[in-house]
Amino acid sequence: MTDLLSPLSRLLESHQGAEVVLALSGGLDSRLLLHVLARYRELHPATSVKAVHIHHGLSENADEWAQLCGKWCREYQISFCVEYARLELSSKQSLEAQAREARYSLLQEYLGEGDILLTAQHGDDQLETLLLALKRGSGPAGLAAMGEISSFAGGFLVRPLLGFTRAELEAEAQRCQLEWVEDESNQNTDFDRNFLRHEVIPKLSQRWPHIQASATRSAALCYEQEQLLQSLIKEKYQGLVGDDLGLECEALLSCEPALQNQLLRMWIKEQGLNMPSQNQLRMIVDEVVNARPDANPKLAMKGFSVHRFQGQLYIAPVRNLKPSWSQALVVGQEIDLPENLGSVGLYQDSEVGLKLRAPLAQEKVSIAFAPVGEGLVLHPEGRSGSRKLKKLFQEYQIPPWKRSLTPILMYNQEVVAVGDLFVCKAFSGQDCSFYWKQ
Structure with a gap:
């Protein structure tokens, strides 16, 4: 018997009074987490619990999955909601990325200040995330992969199953005689995660049986180092940024390039925007900060643009305002x-x-x-x-x-x-x- 209740209880104990919102896809992982959450609620009846299913509309079985999730929640007497994601099949952005963005955008609407979003990623997912970060050439922040708990939409994103493999979770679900849905798209190796899951990780695990645990440990160490780094540069950052979120150009230029990059990352992250690449960070310095004094420099990025005005850097979100409005x-x-x-x-x-x-x-x-x-x-x-x-x-x-x-x-x-x-x-x-x- 695998003890899944203890890590959930440990992560929630310091958030008494918060509403707990479970992201419920209906797959093995979230189905089992729903079962464990129901047991937690029995022990803590004052806890407000809700499950939210995101209907992506990509499978002919999607309606049935939503109905099953609703059925399970009624059995546990847990409040249940369905949200419908809108994806652009013609978009240049991958369906994987679109679905993820839509999912978290819809889920954050259910969180109040200090509330908890529970997701069911496990240790195998952590290894996939780490490998994808390596593929992208990520630094310590990306290699930290997924933390057990992180800030999200004014509340917290909590992942209580990271310490378990998928095999352990499946064995526990079978022991509890649970049913779950199988998304046929999970077999499509055109998706990066599925390629890793079916083609790469089995070979790695066969050669190194404990690679999943090692990857989880490496991610945790990267997370620890990243947290230390962020705390050390926070004071410097606060001295450079004004109440209007303008970043002092002269002070930024006085820093070493590596510190410049860290300060720019923190500045952009604090405004809830997508993190730029290493090359884009250097372009901010070269093309905006170091532009001619009489210039009005602007660097367009995904979803926002960076400007210089009166010796300060500013971020402006992309707006599609019609001049004739x-x-x-x-x-x-x-x-x-x-x-x-x-x-x-x-x-x-x-x-x-x-x-x-x-x-x-x-x-x-x-x-x-x-x-x-x-x-x-x-x-x-x-x-x-x-x-x-x-x-x-x-x-x-x-x-x-x-x-x-x-x-x-x-x-x-x-x-x-x-x-x-x-x-x-x-x-x-x-x-x-x-x-x-x-």
Whole structure:
């Protein structure tokens, strides 16, 4: 009999009061973990437990798997939810990577602050992860593979089965007379993990029977070294990064290249973005940090771009904002802006925002983004003359990449106010307030 309850109890004991969310695919590993979690809940009845199944829609059996997962959860009296992933079959990204990203994106929606996501990866999965990291040329962070517990979406990702082989788990599932689903795609060796699982690892295990345990130990040592490294550079990092997440270029250049790379990795990771390659890190230094003083450098990367502004490095997420976007606005109404740019409202008797006159009956109120470009000439209230919008943005120290994302209040075709910066002189007044909540 394999004791699976002890590692689960050990990992959860310091998180009393947290909701536990199990990622339940229905395969052997998560099916067995559901069984163990039900036993844990019997011993700790106050623990809130939920299982979530991600329906990828890639198999003709997917509906049946979701139904089976629901059936098992009802037997254990565990709350159960199904989420449907949307995958692009024509995407350049592999189905493996798409499915993983979609899975974790959906699962994180179930986590509150401090909650636990349980996943059922085991020791064989750890060896696969380590080999894939070697294939990619990863450093210590990648070779650390999967930790038993790590931060995730404001809570924690916990993997209680890493200390067990798949063979041990299968024997325990059979002893408990459990049924589980077999995903036919797991036999397709076109997928990297399946190739390792069926073609490579059996030969390695035949030659070196304890390679799985050795790989787990190596990953744990890499994780320990990575944690030590991160703690040592954290203080240096905090001295370089401001409240607006700008990274000081001059201070970065004073560091050795290896430390520069570590600081850039930490900076990007802290903002929840995909980790760039070693070459991309050097491009940030060479093409952005070291660009001419009068340049406006930009380096596009997957999902974001890196900019330099006033001696600081900044990250800007990729936004697909249409220049022609416009939406009507009513006094007393608040509307959400596209691309997570916040919301805006036009209010009477409000203490916040820019003060201006109320629209006349014949004036249509709308919100736009740079409706006629930065060549527009405006006269801000309290200023002696008019200036081009581009010059005004510079005076207000608005970074170039944020200028086209600044909402503009319009009465008919006239610019009334620009973001939270200024009201145009022709619309001075105290009747209303325009407020941009970012």
